[in-house]
Amino acid sequence: MSQVVGTTVLISEPQGSTGALQFDNSRPYLPYVSSVLKSYWERHGSPDAPIEWLDPIWWNDKPEVMLAPYGGKKIDVLGLSCYTWNWAAQCLVAAHVKAEHPDCLVVAGGPEPDYKDPTFFAQHPYIDAIAVKDGEVTFQRILAKVVGGDRDLSDVPGLYLPGAPDAGHRYTGPPDVPTVFDHSPYLDQTDYYERLLGSHPDLSFGMIFETTRGCPYGCSYCDWGSSTLSKVRRFEMERIKAEIDWMGRMHIDTVMMADANFGILPRDVEIADLLNESRRQHDNYPQFFFYSAAKNNPRRATEIALKFAKSGICTNHALSIQHTKPSVLAATNRSNISPQRQVEVVKTMMAAKVPVEVQLILGIPGDTYDLWQGCLADLMEWGIHEDYLMQTYRLLPNAPAAERSFLDEWQVGTIDRITYDLTSRHVQVVSDGVARKPDRIVVSSKTYTREDWVRISTYSAFVKVLHNCSLTQRIAMYLRLTHGISYLDFYADLIDEAMPAAELTGSWAQTLSDHYRGFLEDDEAMDFLAVRELPNLPYLLHPARWLYVQACLHLDEFFAVLTDHLRRRYPTVTNLASAIQYQKDLVILPSYDCRTGKVFPVDHDWITYFEQARTRDGSQPLDEPTPVSGALVRAGDQVAGERGISGDLEYYSKPLDWHDSAPERRWQDWIDRTVLGRSSAAMHNFQDLSIIGTG
Structure with missing residues (x-):
């Protein structure tokens, strides 16, 4: 065979376009897959092969814009790194390249291509092969064939290839994957x-960072463990040390760790120290580090999390629990991950005033409305009250949950919707030509109906607003710790009975229920609501954020409804009226002026009471607060948000400096700086409190 001269390779890995919580245009990440493949070829491929590597596609835009830099250039091999957030864009890129260069070999990799589907290549005729699992070895062998003039890939392991007409596709066998990462x-x-950095001085780049590959778990909703389920493969420490020094020298802003369970290995403590040392040596770079903590190693996970919190590189800790009920966890193949071990870590974090977020999945097959209510109440009973991140169950094409056997067993029902950032969406949702793939969202199973999903979603929004954002959190804690009223009873009664019964709050509950029913029925629906009272607000809000704004726009009326219900429901509770008033006085509103602060009367020392309550779970009772006759409390907060233990206020805290704004603009500033932040008491309630006088 004659050798092909001048093989040109292009790797496409456009980032997402869904908001700052994804690998998106607003927070760009250094392209990584292209460098992984190129470096592996340069070290293991033929050194004399005439290959030209074009700079990769990394910025998501219209396909003609993404391909414009390569105009007139022949592309021989196109590699696609495919994820949910860029799959639609990758298909357009592949189709454009194939139309212009029919002989181009297009290879798709990553977790998104549905290689199980025998009709895949008929649906995507512009793709010639799918590479499964790690791509370095497979892609190096593909290039070796191409530069040698051979396009028969049937002897390259790890590929799905088109089969004969009406015969589905062919699998070339399990791939060889790297075992040495030096x-x-x-x-x-x-x-x-x-x-790249020099040509974009206005952008602050993040990077993907690996120290291992592999995951010992196989949760049904996740394609991480399902594709890598095996012994964890370690990267060499010298490589890790060099990369950490490199990210500091290059002033990389944000590091997203790709390890499934950081803290699973003893050496991970040393890696944490190396990251902190990089900040000390390189002007606080990297500034932020995000990772998925080990699930069953509480001592090591705690040690690492505290190191990061003290340095300020990672100022919160994620409790990746998904659900609390054993039956639901077992249904999603997660029973080998102990919630109790993770909670042990979280309690240590909370005691040290490290902000915590709880990652939950709404709509797991096996769940019910009652079990979901119990799940949220369990978190409260464990003493975890902040920032429940309740994500819909998104069906990934190569996760175990997407297998026909799982779908049939659990009678799974789904809808396809384009989803965006979890907090807000600009009002002007104008098509920008960027292709977006809808998420496949699970909305029913044999254990819950679509109407149950609506109830679960509505209840979740109320819990996020009332408890996480602390419109009633302090009241609920007082009733639990001093009067033995369970969180489940408190919120089930309040949300299921009291809120729908009153005209004001009932209208909110109806709006949320109608919204979620519309989300199920309308293929074009988005999970956001407009604040009609603020017509100039430039964005729509997630339903929970919308509900919080409604409550604050009508705070007096809301607390009148709340007070009437609680007094009738708990008539013998001694200091209930005092607790309700104290909770109301804590809520930060646009009327607050940080130059003068706020002063309000109290008749009990609630400041001390709730500081003592902060680290208690539901099994640790607390006496009534101490009476303080004629006392005044002063709130002097200048910022909203958790203070943490590092002294670094930059990431979560926002200034409360809207006092010079016009009234409606003040509401927008308040939304920007509190409502769109963490759903926590620290973001929405005053913290800098002191008693300034007693009678």
């Missing part, structure tokens, strides 16, 4: 990254 693609391709 070189860094970042260091190998430093020249490219320096050019």
Whole structure:
């Protein structure tokens, strides 16, 4: 066979376009997959092969814009790194390239291509092969064939290829994957990254960072463990040390760790120290570090989390629990991950005043309305009251939950919807030509109906507003710790009975229920609501954020409804009226002026009471607060948000400096700086409190 001269390779890995919580245009990440593949070829491929690697596609835009830099250039091999957030864009890129260069070999990899579907290649004729699992070895072998003039890939393991007409596709067998990771693609391709950073001085880049591959778990909703379920493969420490030094020297802003369980290995404590040392040596770079903590190693996970919190590189800890009920966890193949061990870590974090977020999945097959209510109440009983991140169950094509056997067993019902950032969406949702793939969302199963899903979603919004955002959190804690009223009874009664019964709050509950029913029925629906009282607000809000704004716009009326219900429901509770008034006085509103602060009367020392309550779970009772006759409390907060233990207020805290704004603008500033932040008492209630006088 004659050798092909000048093989040109392009790797496409456009980032998402769904908001700052994803790999998106507003927070760009250094392209990584292209460097992984190129470095592996340069170290393991033929050194004399005439290959030209084009700079990768990384910015998501219209396909013609993404391909414009390569105009007139022949592309021989196109590699696609495919995820949910870029799959639609990748298909358009592949179709454009194939139309212009019919002989181009297009190889798709990553977790999104549905290689199980025998009709895949008929649906996507512009793709020639799917590479499964790790791509380095497979892609190196593909290139070796191409530069040798051979396009028959049937002897390259790890590929799905088109079969004969009406015969589905062919699988070439399990892939060979790397077992030694002794070189860094970042260091190998430093020249490219320096050019990239230099050409975009206005952007603050993040990067993906690996120290292991593999996951010992196989949760049904996740394609992480399902694709890598095996012994964890470790990267060499010298490579890790070099990359950490590199990210500091390059002033990388944000590091997203790709390890499934950081803290699973003893050496991970040393890696945490290396990251903190990089900040000390390189002007606080990297500034932020996000990771998925080990699930069953509480001592090590705690040690690492505290190190990060004290340095300020990671100022919160994620409790990746998904659900609390054993039957639901077992149904999603997660029973081998102990919630109790994770909660042990979280309690240590809370005692140290490290902000905590709780990652939950709404709509797991096996769940019910009652079990979901119990799940949220369990968290409260464990003493975890902040920032429940309740994500819909999104069906990933290569996760175990997408298998026909799982779908049939659980009678799974789904809808396809384009989803965006979890907090807000700009009012002007104008098509920008960027392709977006709808998420497949689970909305029913044999244990819950679509109407149950509506009730679960509505209840979740109320819990997020009332408890996480602390419109009633302090009241609920007082009733639990001093009067033995369970969180489940308190909120089930309040949300299921009292809120719908009153005209004002009932209208909110109806709006939420109607919204979620519309989300189920309308293919074009988005999970956001407009605040009609603020017509100039430039964005729509997630239903829970919308509900919080409604409550604050009508705070007096809301607390009148709340007070009437609680007094009738708990007539013998001694200091209930005092607790309700104290909770109301804590709520930060646009009327607050941080220059003068706020002063309000109290008849009990609620400041001390709730400081003592902060680290208690539901099994640890607390006496009534101490009476303080004629006392005044002064709130002097200048910022909203958790203070943490590092002294670094930059990431979560926002200034409360809207006093010079016009009235409606003041509401928008208040929304920007509190409502769109963490759903926590620290973000929505005053914290800098002191008693300034007693009678």
